[in-house]
Amino acid sequence: MEFTRQRFLCGASALSLSFTSMMRALQVDAAASNTILVVLYCGGGNDGFNTIIPLSQYGTYIGLRPRIGVLQSDIAAAGTAFDANTATPASSATTYAFHPKMTALRAKYAQGNVAVLMGGALPPTAPGLRSHPNAQFAWLTGAIDKYLATTIGWAGAAIDQFSPLSSSIASMISVSGSQPILFGSKKSSALSFGGTLEGFKQPFPANQLAADIATQSADVTMLQNYATADPATERVRGISSATGSALGKVAQLAGQVTAADYTTKFTNSAGGTSTSGLKTQLQQIARLILAGNDSKAYHALLGGFDSHSAQLSSQPDLLKLLSEASAEFMDYLAAKNPATAQNVILMTASEFGRKPQENASAGTDHGSSSMHFCMGAKIKGGVYGAYPSLLTKDLDSNGYAAVSYDYRNYVADIIATMGADPVPIVGKSYPKLGFV
């Protein structure tokens, strides 16, 4: 049964609640830039050394990874080698290579709007830096010093600096199925769901209740409107209320950019494999953007990067998906609405990289620095940071590669493109990495 707006009579209370808190914080307010940020999070800790292969130190690299190292012949066949100069053809590039499965991203790199950020990580002194939840917390809040003691994410904190966005479904939308701490905020709204826009609707049972709703003799979706005395129920009531408010708007936007359109424009989008979810997620974000939704930040999630064992059976396919999905997403936006596409920045993040040396299970264990991508018309293509040396003498006593920049530097530069001041969020001022 379709949801209709009238049935969610009391659905506005969560939004009005946050509006009230906005009114309270009247020290206004930075002007948001026109940036539309898409954060593609690679869950599990992506192995940067097999994502970007260091051709200039290939002997050292393959010595550390005799079983899982990427072969030069595969790179040559795929044509994914590159240099800092984005115009260098693959055939003559000698410094780095994208993984051979990442041909789509290599092609976008040649267009000059893909930045490759090398060697970023948490600082080596961060507590729990090789624990997934602790490192994820750091990456998504920008606040390692708070160490699991905040519920505010860096994107939420950035958007909190702006005046409220009155017309959007929510200031931030996650299409990953869960609510990331990235979008935790003091006063800005966030929405999260999985699947497609069409799937975001309230299900009703196909029994007498449906008939009663159809004949208007039942109005059953007002449940969230009663006051509750305890935080647990109140939180549910707030989520329920916000969900009710968003249902109608999402349905309306879904109608403006149809599923058929995006399906034909994204290659291989029918999918059906366990990793096809990323394309579905980016498709929903594209549809929302093209339908005029004015959320400032989106979140998508690709999991499965925790490659302790048999890495070759998982990571290459994930990288292929990452590469294709992000390239198709950017191309689709540019084809459908070039002006809006100019404002979109897609960035990747992951809690940590892996150790340079492969382990006894033909996998890699939790490491430090990794490689990330940032793309969009606002991005200056090229190489930023520094690929760490893999020589034994340059690894630390536990075998970890050096960190070339603090991950907060990357986060701060992105926050700045949103029009917000990064210093209160990441704790101090960093020199620009220069990719944006």
Next chain:
Amino acid sequence: MKRAGFACAVLATLLLAHPGSATAATTNTMFVARTLSGSLGTDAGIDVTAGGVVRISASGTLRTSGGPCGPNLTPDGCARAFSLTREANAPVGMLLVAFVDRGGRLISSWTPVGTFGSVAVPRGAARMMLRINGLAEGTYGAYKVVASLGRNPQDLATTGGVRRLLSEARQVGTGNSILTRKVVQNALRRFGFSDTPAAVTAVYSGGLQNWFAAQLNPDTIADGALAGYLTAEPNNTGLLQRNDNNILCGYGTLMTERQVSSKKQLLEKLTMYWLEHFSINGSSTLPGPIGEYNTILRADALGNFAKLISDIALQPAMLDWLGNNNNNGSNPITNPPNQNFGRELMQLYIMGTDQLNMDGTQIFDGTGAVKQNYTQTDVDNVSLALTGYSWTVPNPFPLGLPRNPTTNPVTFTARNHGKGPYAIIGQTVTDPGDSTVVTSVINSLVANPSTAPFQAREMLQRLVTENPSPAYVSRIASVWVANANDPRQIANVVAAIAADPEFISAMSQPMLKETTEFYIDAIRALGGAAANPVTGTDLAPLQGVRADLEGTQQLLYDPETVFGFYTVGDKGPVLSNGLLLSRYNMAARVSNALQLGALPSLSSTQGCGGANKFNVDASNLSAMNGMQLAGYLLDALVDGGNPELRALVTNYINNDPKRAAGAVYIIMSSPEYEVN
């Protein structure tokens, strides 16, 4: 609390202000009512101070004409139930009062009072309870009572003698330590998977501690016909076929079946608890090892923690899941061992990253940074020590059959083992050079000072409250340590949790349901059980529930990550907007499965194994009219519910039994049902 829900009520409940009261703040207004179904008994009450006097002004309408409450009656007149028992010394319908102490024990007889009266508070009393002298079918109605408490009846405004205003019986017990029926219902949901209203009432009458005492000895609980069926797992050929294409339809189903049908409810909840603690994804291994894993979790669920974790460590399913199968430590320099299991053993399974005080708070160094329990070198060394184990998958492997430990043992191969001794967190662990090395390492880690508070805090956060007080954590951690060598360590810890002075207070606070609870609690509360457990084909998840569990990220044996389904201590962020809709989907499925107008069977013809059916005990439901069903469903699912929810459900059903199924959806999609 908003009173809008009563705007349409016309039941003549007249509020009479206390004549001697100068201020309304010293009075206490509540409804005392009983329903037609008379299936429940929860008393209204006020907290009192010994030595005072309670004055009562009551008004209301009692009807004896039979017939349903009409839509014009306040839901309090119909959906609230009181007094199953009748005091012989008072007529039916008379308002009665009695006093209980802080343990909820009755310390006075039930005494009739008129609509105006004064009652002295006896020594030792903590609360005065009110009920309508009951049990005459066909009567229903409500009193609205204003009760005032003072040292003497004349100085109410000045003594501040009323300690707490409780306008709703359902709020009795909130924030204090008196055992109420609501606390019992919450306890049965958190230490089990809910139960029918009659069963809740039975535990309330029989004593919650008695329930814990029995449940903590599951071997003494008979599972009847179900036992034979469950013993046959995992050799059940029907299940083997179900194992073919998805986990939930195999061992996930077996787990679900036990959760729904076993009388050993606490054992099943603790098995689920340990599955979440030692979270594992079935896709990394085979159905046989998953079944064996489940069996070990259940066997050790109330046992000794060090034994549990030692057993888990060498399970084929765990070896497969965290990459310790065939892990090789023979040459750590050129071929370092896989660290996945070694790291998670410390971080997730035993003591966590942070050094903890006994009360669960973090320990900081001089710079304000949290002290860490271990270094990367400790991870290296633990991982090295745990190398050399492997198990071989039989070829061909009979689908779904358990491993034969004799023909397919977990073996220790010395030449693949990383030699010790090992420096682990400031201790030196010697290397016996044989298969017992895992026990040496685990015993060393379990003895870490952070282990007890880490485990105690998690048990409280998952089972009792997401915000346990440091003092509560400390007391439980002490019990954990004192029982370190006890073969029933975990059972003793659970007993201490339930006997703790903070337990009842904590249990009266709502906690977000896990999705498994959202689903199974409803089925059990409605009396769902396997119709014919012995055949093994009758009980399986409702059609489509697997997809809903996936949508809510709690498909058994299919967590997103090694961290399980929920962050310990905060399930909130997982409850996204989409997940809420997935829960509504489950509510819709349960609602659809109810046969319209009849309620008695929850059935589905398409499930994992073909014809699957939940049956509810219809004996006390089939005779109910719509209004009685409304009261019953509210009591079963939300212990009566908030007044607004009661109004909504009562008005929706409007005495039409065929709306019962829809009412279940309404209740299950309310915020109140999301918590327990």
